Amino acid sequence: MITKTKKYLYFGVLSISFSTLILEIVLTRIFSVATWYYFAFFAVSLSMFGLAVGGLLVYLHSAFTADKTIVHLFKFSLMFGISIILSILCFLSIPFYPHPTGIGIFSTIFIFLVLALPFTCSGVCICLALTRFPKIIGKVYAFDLAGAAFGAFLVVPVLDSMDAVTAIFLSGALAVLASYLFAKLLNDTSALKKASFAFFAIFLLMMTNYFSHSFRVEWVKMRWDNPLEEHWNAISRVAVYPFQWVKYPYSWGLSKTFKPKRPVGEMMINIDGVSETVMTYFNSLKDIEHLKYDVTFIAHYLRANAKVFIIGIGGGRDVAAAYLFHQPLIIGAEVNDTILSLIKGKYGSFTGHLDKLPGVHLVAGEARSTLTSMHEKFDIIQASCIATWSATTAGAFSLAENSLYTVEAWKIFFNHLTPHxxxxxxxxxSPDYPAQLLRLTSLAATTLKELGIADPARHICVIRNEPFPGIMPSGTILVSKSPFLPSDLDKLQAICQKLKFKIVYSPRNNNPYFQKLIDNVGNSKFYKSLPLDLSAPTDNR
Structure with a gap:
């Protein structure tokens, strides 16, 4: 039976631990947006640093006597909650500038120390709770672990229901709630009033921000960002930008032969401030005619009347392209359900209600698992520049786009292709830096070899557009389950001549770099001789 006094202690510790885990995990999301994904786990470093400093303070400072344990639990839990609010507001006000200059070094250290302060306060509380109550240490530790577990588990629905800054405010409210529980142990009216005032002030701030979004991440990758709207979830921050008419549409590989006949309506979607996709205005096929001029969709010229599976539909561009080519079955998988809900819901009329077009089916899910659960075979499986440079709450890229670029993933894709x-x-x-297409070629050749294909070269074609001002160069690798037929290569050559695309590699167009890579599949000595690691990635490497 838990006594009333112990109950306040146990649930105070649980609330501190709960708040700490939410703060740490949500900070990885905020760092991924404000900085870059490889800085996101800066949050782990500063939390460990702060918690360690808190423990050292308890161990080394003579003020932390046993008779004042509850007083210090109250004070530092209150400071924990208040410092959460002040530190995140400080961070949001300063552009993160991680450069080897005086200002860059100072600002990085300053941000680190400011954000470590709440964790130091948390560390003091946790250390006191775990060292000052030896007779009930087991139960105190159990509530500490339970709070951490709740925080790690519930952060997903929290971020699905509110933005990251509001979630930080929630963490502050939970920390101050702990101070109220510790104040109950003190039976001090003044302490209860302070904790109550702080809790309601932070709760009011949280609810105000929930509806108004007055406090948000405005400095994104060292630039001020002002989207039309933004949505957060456990794996991303999705920002939508205002509508605009453009002469040259957003493209991953537009042909130089494209001559604008009418403006194209677009709304950009940005994921974590770095990865972009586009929603294109679609009321008739004329609105999306430019997609026929994109090297991304060259596979549709080779496989008409095809069943198509699209990996990562984004703003719906790939789905619209497949529909433009009159493909009868189009299935698209999108790992980010927030983006999917936008193009199916609020912006459905803008994008032509892609989900309601005949033969089109859009599903929320990771492509590998979605395909694995299906028995359907496809004539085209397509992925267009799928690579989100963001950090998830589970780890950088975990269960997201990078798992699409492995031998195991490509075996799944090949197993879901029709014979041709x-x-x-x-x-x-870029011709000066073809590393990405070379790595994909290595991946394709390795996969084909492991599937028993003796001559992978007959199954691979690489095509790129000719870059011109305002249009970034990109390339498309086509990997056929069976060797490309002469008729396929004739079609490919004809369409490349018409659209002025460059065939970088094919069974008819030898490229020494690509050919050498294909010929040396699995040759570790060859890979080690290269300036870049072009060996095929696997799920384990």
Whole structure:
């Protein structure tokens, strides 16, 4: 039976631990947006640093006597909650500038120390709770672990229901709630009033921000960002930008032969401030005619009347392209359900209600698992520049886009192709730095070899657009389950001549770099001789 006094202690510790985990995890999301994904786990470092400093303070400072344990629990839990609010507001006000300059070094250290302060206060509380109550240490530790577990588990629905800054405010409210519980142990009216005032002030701030979004991440990748709207979830921050008419549409590989006949309506979607996709105005096929001029969709010229599976539909561009080519079955999988809900819901009329077009089916899910659960075979499986540079709450890229670029993933894709089906992947490509397409070629050749294909070269084509001002160069690799037929290569050559695309590699167009890579599949000595690691990635490497 838990006594009334112990109950306040146990649930105070639970609330501190709960708040700490939510703060740490949500900070990884905020860092991924405000900085870059590789800085996101800066949050782990500063939390461990702060917690360690808090423990050292308790161990080394003579003020932390046993008779004042409850007083210090109250004070530091109150400071924990208040410092959460002040530190995040400080961070949001300062552009993160991680450069080797005086200002860059100072601002990085300053931000680190400011954000470590709440964790230091938390560390003091947790250390006191775990060292000052030896007779009930087991139960105190159990509530500490339970709070951490709740925080790690509930952060997902929290971020699905509110933005990250509001979630930080929630963490502050939980910390101050702990101070109220510790104040109950003190039976001090003044302490109860302070904790109550702080709790209601932070709760009011949280609710105000929930509806008004007055406090948000405005400095994104060292630039001021002002989207039309933004949505947060456990894996991303999705920002939508205002509508605009453009002469040259957003494209991953537009042909130089494209001549604008009418403006194209677009709304950009940005994921974590760095990865972009586009929603294109679609009321008739004329609105999306430009998609026929994109090297990304060249597979549709080779496989008409095809069943198509799209990996990562984003703003719906790939789905619209497949529909433009009159493909009878189009299934698209999108790992980010927030983006999917936008193009199916609020912006459905803008994008032509893609989900309601005949033969089109859009599903929320990761492509590998979605395909694995299906028995359908496809003539085209397509992925267009799928690579989100963001950190998830589970770890950088965990269960997201990078798992699409492995031998195991491509085996799944090949197993879901029809006998003459084509796997189409598009990446940025420059003749001066063709590393991304070379790595994909290595991946394709390795996969084909492991599937028992003796001559992978007969199954691979690489095509790129000719770059021109305002349009970034990209390339598309086509990998056929069976060798490309002469008729396929004739079609490919004709369409490339018409659209002025460049065939970088094909069974008819030898490229020494690509050919050498294909010929040396699995040759570790060859890979080690290269300036870049071009060996095929696997799920384990």
């Amino acid at each position: 089906g084509i796997l189409s992947f598009n990446r940025w490509y």
